[in-house]
Amino acid sequence: MTSFGFQLPNFSYGTPDAEMFAGGLARVQAAEAAGFESVWVMDHFYQLPALGGAPQPMLEAYTLLGALAAATSRVQLGTLVTGVTYRNPAMLAKQVTTLDIISGGRAILGIGAAWHDIEHEGLGFDFPAVKERMDRLEEALQICRAMFTEDAPSFTGRYYRTSDVRNVPRPLRGTIPIMVGGSGERRTLKLVARYADLCNISGDADTVRHKLDVLRQHCEAIDRDPAEVTTTRLASLFLTNSAKETADTKEFIVAAAGAEALAGFNIGEEHELINQVDELVAKTNLDTLIFNLPFGDPDTIRRVGALLSRSR
Numbered sequence: 135m136t137s138f139g140f141q142l143p144n145f146s147y148g149t150p151d152a153e154m155f156a157g158g159l160a161r162v163q164a165a166e167a168a169g170f171e172s173v174w175v176m177d178h179f180y181q182l183p184a185l186g187g188a189p190q191p192m193l194e195a196y197t198l199l200g201a202l203a204a205a206t207s208r209v210q211l212g213t214l215v216t217g218v219t220y221r222n223p224a225m226l227a228k229q230v231t232t233l234d235i236i237s238g239g240r241a242i243l244g245i246g247a248a249w250h251d252i253e254h255e256g257l258g259f260d261f262p263a264v265k266e267r268m269d270r271l272e273e274a275l276q277i278c279r280a281m282f283t284e285d286a287p288s289f290t291g292r293y294y295r296t297s298d299v300r301n302v303p304r305p306l307r308g309t310i311p312i313m314v315g316g317s318g319e320r321r322t323l324k325l326v327a328r329y330a331d332l333c334n335i336s337g338d339a340d341t342v343r344h345k346l347d348v349l350r351q352h353c354e355a356i357d358r359d360p361a362e363v364t365t366t367r368l369a370s371l372f373l374t375n376s377a378k379e380t381a382d383t384k385e386f387i388v389a390a391a392g393a394e395a396l397a398g399f400n401i402g403e404e405h406e407l408i409n410q411v412d413e414l415v416a417k418t419n420l421d422t423l424i425f426n427l428p429f430g431d432p433d434t435i436r437r438v439g440a441l442l443s444r445s446r
Contacts, residue, residue, distance in 0.1 A: 136415050138442045139172035139424035140165035140435065141214055141368060144181060145191045147431075154191060155201065162202055164432035166209045168439020173206070174214040174244070174368075174424060175199060180253040184391055185428065188252065196229045203237035210240045214334060214368060214424065215315035217248030218267060219259050223274035224296050227281035231305055239306035242332070243278060246315035247271045247322070268321050269293065275312065275329040282309045313366070317345045327352035332364040334424070338397040339417040342367055346418060364421045367414075371425040372401045373438055380406070400425070404441055411442065 142161060145154045162173050175198055176182070181190035195213045203211055211233060216226065226243070234241035247267040248254070254261035262270075273291040280287035282305050286298040313332035316322040326333040326349055335345045346365055353360040374380040383401050400410050411423065423442075427435060 136411075136420065137171045137422045138169070138439075139174055139366070139422055140170040140209075141174040141176070141424055141426035143176065143370070143426035143428050144185045145193060146181070146186060151191065155193070155198075158193075158198075159202065159205055160432050161430065161435055162206065162209075164435040165439065166206050168436045169443050170209060170439055172210040172212070172242070172422070172424070173202065174212055175202075177213040177216040177220065177244075178250060178253060179220075179257055180250065182250070188256070196233065199233050199241075200236050203233060203240065206237075208240075210242055211237055212242030212313065213244040215244035215246040215313060217250070218245060218271045218274050219248040219254065219261065223277040223294055224281065224299055226274070227278040227301060230278070230310055231282070231301055231303070234305045234307075234310055235303055241305070242311045242313055244313040244315055244332075244334070245271065245274060245278070266293075268325075271314075272325055272329075275314070275325065278312065279309075279329065311364075319345070319348045323349045324352045326363060327356060327358055327360075330363060332366055332422075334366045334368055336368050336398050339414050341397065342414075342418045342420065346420075365418075366422040366424055367418075367420050368398075368424045368426070370399045371407070371427055371438060372399065372429075373407065373427075373434060373441070374401065374403050376403070407438075407441060408444060 142158055145158055147157050149157050165173060175195050177195040178192055180188040181192045199211050230241050230243045251261050270293050273294045277289050277294060277296055280289060281299060281301040286300055287296060288298055289296045311331040313334055314326045314330040315334040317335045333349060335342050350360040372383050374383060380402050384396060387395055387399060400407055427438060
């Protein structure tokens, strides 16, 4: 049965800074009450261009997740996704394990090769070429998995190393699920097949189906059962109240991001969204659909949760 996740995409709801966290928490708690099974935050230090860019507020992901863990009881919690360039992977494993303890065993490590060069430049992070970032990602995956599951692992790679590293307390479930974000066919999905418990892919049904076929091929090449990888898709969702509002929303998105961007959105009235979700699941057999609601207030999030429950 398909599950649903909620991503908190921004904090710009016209509230003062002192009320910013309360607004985000209200949305997360509405998502938990509405039946969403996971909550995700972006791991960025600058807001993304489509949501206003660097002048807009952005909270640090793991500090935020720790606070959300203490104020929720059921949803799984993770980043979608951490950039490998932002943190030493051993420190990252410790942060995610701490989140697991705070949340009572609900942490997921989401990680990818990073991409937002503007914030790297602003914060002084190195932003190497894509091959090096992918190599770093592979080393980080090995370090994090070992720190989740072994007593005192050592690792020596080209970019990172550990020496009899201790990660105490240990994850409450004996490990922490790892999501690799991205859908590059030659390298990213190969890393998913070798190291990850979850993948995250974007796009329309045909794109997702193709990417999952590639993932299955990578799994089969190493004799791994593809069913061991939980498949997820991230999209922005806009619940509209009329055909005109639907048309206006699509026009706005095309003007802001181009016609090809519509593949990453689900837009429509209630019956249209139900049909879109049902069709997507039927064509792709995805395990989890993750949605952000860029302008959604808690009431809208509850409406969407109730709507999605009818599509299970």
